[in-house]
Amino acid sequence: MTALLEVKNMTHYFGGLRAVNDFNLAINPGQIYGLIGPNGAGKTTVFNLITGVYTPTEGSVTLEGNNIKGVETHRIASMGLGRTFQNLALWRHMNVIDHIRMAHYSQLSYGLLGAFFGTPTMRKQEKEVYDNSYRLLEIFDVNQFATQNIGNLPYGAQRRVEMARAMATKPKILFLDEPTAGMTPDELVRMIEIIKQVHRDFGVAIFMIEHRMKFVMELCESIQTLVFGEVIAEGPPEEIQNNPEVIEAYLGKEDLH
């Protein structure tokens, strides 16, 4: 079986600074994969390199065998790579349902003229998008906020809207950048349930950056540890947790146990 997402020998420099060195990754369909590492290790940079925000200096990135290195972000996203952001990237003047509607952008085919003149095709497609958006809101249990401005929602609900938005792009693989950052323990438990549900119902592969070991242990099949742009350990969570190098990298920064 070929990997869904394959990254080979990816290296990236910011000017003279080597941010990521020789990064390799292969995620199979339906797999949940974790990326951990101390602050400043380059985890989000890895995300941004794969999702096309930056273009890697060296190496190759393929999604289902298609090259996505150097391809524009929105194209990569419509090829089936959805993501959420570390510090919620929501649109502050927009209501909740419009967030989900927007993520259907590449699935619409009515074109600009359709949008200008409100053609029957446009109305039909917009209706489908609306219905699908509402369904997603229900799945993530935020439908009661549908017409509210995003800023009025509690933090946990905003996170769920962001997840729903990412799922609306119909991803084959979902990138989650610290999905539990700033969450209360209750919200955390709920997030685990939601990610499990997404994984089960949508059959999507997941690649996540996460700090909380409890979360990672419960969800991930395999973990990579990134320190100063280099992967120092890779394997199942139990193994990583007891890896002396990993413990050393984290010492004094985070309590791993």
Add this chain to the structure above:
Amino acid sequence: MNFIKNFFRKFSVVPLAGWLLGVFAAVLIEFYLGEDVISYYLYLPKVPVLFGALVMLKEPILIPSVLAYDLLVYVIPILLVARLTAPLTNGLAAFLENMPLWLATLLHLIAFYGVLHLWAGINDYRVLVVKLTMIAVILTVSLNIINGYQGEFSCSHPGFMALGAYASSVLTLKLFANDKVFGAALLPPEYGPYLFPLILIAGGLVAALGSLVVAIPSFRTRGDYLAIISLAFLFIVKSAIENMELVGGPRGLSSQPNFASMPVVFIWMSLCIWVIHNFTTSVMGKALNTVRDNEGAASSMTVNTRKTKMTAFMFGAFWAGVAGGLFAHVLRYVNPSTFGIQKLAEILAMVYFGGLNSIYGSIVGAVSINVLGEALRPLELWKWIIIPLILILVMIYRPHGLISFTEINVEKLLRARNRDNDTGGE
């Protein structure tokens, strides 16, 4: 306060159709009695043009007469007719609710235009003010696409307008007028009104092409830098036209055929509002908001941000070009100095006063600033102190403008109002 509240509650049952009927009654009174009877007995020299604002400012002694006139002709008939016919008009509105929305909207628009036509027809000056106000609505709504929905600060709108005005003027002068510069008419002038829409569209397309000069830098720059680039574009257009003898240089072009009659301008304004409303409520149009609020998130959610930015500029510029074409054919004279920094200030004031990200707000902004500008004309210098002061106050208390982030809800606007009050009583 309670009295006022009760007073307003009495009128909450009046649907839009009722208000239209009320205004119609007022206009009829003015049409038949305004000049000979009411103005005469109130010692007014003639029918006050803009609700008497001009007369009041010129001759303060006539203030009581003007107020009495406004009360007799406008306030009392409108309120009375609107309220008394409410049961009737609510029935009508309920009947229209069962019809397709476009038909109900069209009927309301026709009724509105009829009333407007009658009101403006009393005086030539009113016709001009109404036409210019409708053009200002097109300009404001279209600039709102770029500055409101897309969140850039574009200063090039008068430039786009100039491109449209000149392109369409050259076309009409060449095709339908015996002009000194452009030679004899190529087509019989009877075709003019039929080809005029195409000419306006051509003007709009020229403006849209010109907007690429600003749109392409917008891929990389935002905020202040783009504002400066767009301002530079405005000056480039202006001085380019000033130096082109072919189009009259600084003297400008004149004697365009009189194609922009009131119904024509009204139809274009309605079309503009309709198209922009369709666009901004669609996913394609909401993409502008996503680029404004968080571009990174937008592209990660499959939004093609480059295309979106291009669309915003070209689409906004297109309508500015159309507005410019109408403007040239309303005044039947254009010169480059019209499209300078003052025009820019006017349009920006209308957009930011009315409200960002809202067509409704733009209409309110354009109409109020325009009518205010005309009404305060006798104050001369003071006008330019009072209007900015109002603007500052709005900015302090409502930073996004009077009515921001609100979409037009036609259904809600047109529907019958009596239901809620059936049980409440009065």
